[in-house]
Amino acid sequence: MTQQRKGKRNLLTQLVRLTIILGVAVAAFVVWGSVKAGWWSQLATLILEHPEYTITAEDLQLPEVPSWLRRDIRLDIWERMKERGLKSTLQPGVAQQIFTIVAEHPWVSEVHSVRLSFPRSVVIDLEYRRPVCLVAGTAFAVDAQGVALPASDLQDANLPLYLLFGIEASSAVMPGRRWPDGRVIEAGQLAEFLGTTPFEKGFVFIVSRVTYRPLEPDDIVFTLQNREGKEIFWGRVPGREVQGEPPASLKRDRLLALLEKHSQIPQYSRVDLTSSANSSRM
Known part of the structure; x- marks a missing residue:
């Protein structure tokens, strides 16, 4: 035991x-x-954090900035990168995150690619937004899609920008976002469609008017004006014509022919491009 x-x-x-x-x-x-x-x-x-892989603003390679754009968007992109803790080409997913930052910039319409070039370069292929008109009484221009763009970023006084009247200022307007008013969006479409010839001929103003129609979408129409008071009634934007209204291509042909034919435009007269009977009165 x-x-x-x-x-x-x-x-x-x-x-x-x-x-x-x-x-x-x-x-x-x-x-x-x-x-x-x-x-x-x-x-x-x-x-x-090694300097060999640390991205600086100078390491961001973008397409050449248009001559009329004062802002160097590289600095904006770099500042946003720093806010999100993106500082090295070795960080996981850094290219995709930079892609997202670039796509959010007001002056960028499309990002094609973001490619890392080691040790620390970032090659960005993008398209810049191009303004087509200024919105009177506001601090913004818009592009052909009606996206609001800060007018203070523009520097070329010779840039052919139509001036849009008939729009009330709104605190809801955000840079890089579509204008919260269909009249501005359609005015951008019209300015893009017209091109620069009417502007060069002195018709620098686009005036928006709205006709309220019960139980139907509001009817948005536009008039072109010059500084002497001459008016050319355009009508509706391309693709929104009502029955009996000529297509946009025909109205533009009439407009260009009239501008080419009549160098001296009578003051305070009016032309209606939607009416074949009035299309020759100028």
């Missing part, structure tokens, strides 16, 4: 020792793993 008790006691002692040894081993492994993980984390941080 005594030997059995001694055997059990020895076995219990060995189990206790083994448990202690295993506990110490596990603790040591955890400590070693933590130290190792911390070392790797520090090493990764050092690599990401």
